Amino acid sequence: MTATGAQRTPAPVRVYCRRLHGLLVLDPNGDQVGRVRDVVVTLRPGHAAPRVLGLAVDVQHRPIFVAMGRVTGVESGAVILSSARLSWRRFAQRAGETLVLGELLDRRVTEVSSGKEVTVVDAAIAPIRSGEWILDQVAVRVGRGRRGDMRTVGWDEVSGFSLQEDGQGAANLLAAFEKLRPADLASMLHDLSHKRRAEVAAALDDERLADVLEELPEDEQVELLGGLAEDRAADVLEAMGPDDAADLLGELPAEDAERLLRLMDPEEAGPVRQLLRYADDTAGGLMTSEPVILAPNASVAEALARVRAPELSPALAAQVYVVRPPYETPTGRYLGLAHFQRLLREPPATLIGAVIDADVRPLRPDTHLAEVTRHLASYNLVAAPVLDDAGRLVGVVTVDDVLDHLLPPDWRERQLDDDVEHRAAEEATTLDDDFDDFGRSDDPERDRAQLAGDPPPDEPGPDGPGVERADLEPEDGDPGR
Structure with a gap:
């Protein structure tokens, strides 16, 4: 943890992904970490703007993942991080993740207002009040040549990016859960079957899964962590607070806990090992x-x-x-x-x-x-x-x-059992834009059955909410990477 350092200027209002490609990534001390390879986002049903999960960063020709929460700004031609503590494991794309430069650019999509087919040449990401980033604009070119008119439109003004909604895989289920707070998502997971719960946990990004695990009863934490590959489990433990990670590891057999600690980054494992030395009912x-x-x-x-x-x-x-x-x-x-x-x-x-x-x-x-x-x-x-x-x-x-x-040892489980019906009915009412994409009926029980694994009706619901945009233009040029 750095005690002092130069004050960073706020992140720009909007950053175009093609300009991010190849930028230096610096730690808080100004030391080079690597260079940006791509931007990782998760698509959502309808026209809701994708959430930016993080950056794929090349470090000595090896890609790693840097969560967007660690990015404090983009300035002087570099991406600035809030911490030098990173997971150095090789980046591997997961279910529900999309690479902006590798998968979205050069896509042929349809402009909603004109019905014309256009080519995506760039995409813009911007921070929102919650501290998260979203992909809220795309630069498109009309026609198939480089001479076509280029303009910037909102994500909700083009179609052709949406998730495939003919079934409800884990990615679609995650999209329905995307707006839930960790405690509410924990309630929904608590009510799913063991198989369905494991599918959702496997598809969640590390930071999100870590937040949810902290809200679940200890036996369910152990179950979900045990269902992950050991390298992935170590990544999730690194994303948790050291105290929560120590509590969870304390529930595992000693040999399993030690094996996971060895897989963790030494800088992340050190504080956890220190906490495991103390009894649960002490300040340590x-x-x-x-x-x-x-x-x-x-x-x-x-x-x-x-x-x-x-x-x-x-x-x-x-x-x-x-x-x-x-x-x-x-x-x-x-x-x-x-x-x-x-x-x-x-x-x-x-x-x-x-x-x-x-x-x-x-x-x-x-x-x-x-x-x-x-x-x-x-x-x-x-x-x-x-x-x-x-x-x-x-x-x-x-x-x-x-x-x-x-509180009693089982207070989380009792609360989840008491609240799950209330939460499901409330979310079925308040998250219309997300649930409508799964054929939401007037029956909350039916909606919850669909979320638990039943296929949705064939008819799609209305589109999700739009996103306000600023009138900024990307630089023109070859959309290739």
Whole structure:
């Protein structure tokens, strides 16, 4: 985890994929990681804009996958990453994934307004408020030669890209689930057959599957992880928070857990191994080893930028922790923490070292769950630092970690059983655009039966929602890679 670094400018409003091809990919320190090979997206039914999953990046002539959540911007002819921690396993395209440059460009599609056949020469991706990226525009050329008129249109203004909807494979089922939050998707998976659940899990991307696993009962986590190839299971564990990965590995036989740890990237496996040393009902067993860590000479502006990261839970974003180097757990000497509310009251250029709170008593790794609970309640904290005997920060215990262990062991399964009927009926009503593509009737039970594996009716439903677009043009030229 990098403590300080140059402030990155925000990502551009829209980036054309042909311009991304061959761009340098840099880590936060400006060191070269590789070059962009392609953009990986997942198509959705109707005309809903595809979601961008990440980039295929060539590293020493070997393609790897970089999740879009790790991209902080595209500037000065390079793609900038938020972290140097990546999975170095060879990229392999999965079910439901589409390569923009390799599979979408040069496609003959139909312009909806004119009915004319056009050729796709480029595609544009753009960030949305949730922090995700979507493919919302395509550049098309009318006619078959290079001299035809070229124009930029919205994704919803052309047809011919949609998923094949004559059956309901895992890709189509994923498209119906695409808008669900991880907890809601976990509820839907909980109600599927074992076979269907395994199909969906195999087709989900690593980040999405990791989020869903964290919402499932432990026995179902073990079942789904066990159904994956070991290399894939290791990738998913890397995408999970170290504390959640440690909890899941703790449910496996020791030899299976060790085998998966060896398959994980050493930098990702290290924090997980550290957490597995502690008992479940202690601060060490509860904590996460990846809080927001900064040097004392970092600015308030940098701290606020770090806590805005969409992948941070509210509890982890509530405060930043100030230490001497090194800046990854176990860190150098712990100096104190800075509360989010205090940061909001300070000028952006103020150094973090000037606003730290050194009075919050840290916990020890062996502090029992009951004492951790009393500590958070007594001081109205949503998170507390955990220090070793040398005064180094080894992790942070958050209130959601504590609640997860205070509730009955089967609380997730009981909640899923209680909520599954309610969730299914609610989603059948609120996700009309997605479910209509599967022949949604007025009977939610029928809809849920279709989602569980029955074939949909032959008649397609109405198209999904459109996407607002800016009037930007790509550079003209040969659409070839």
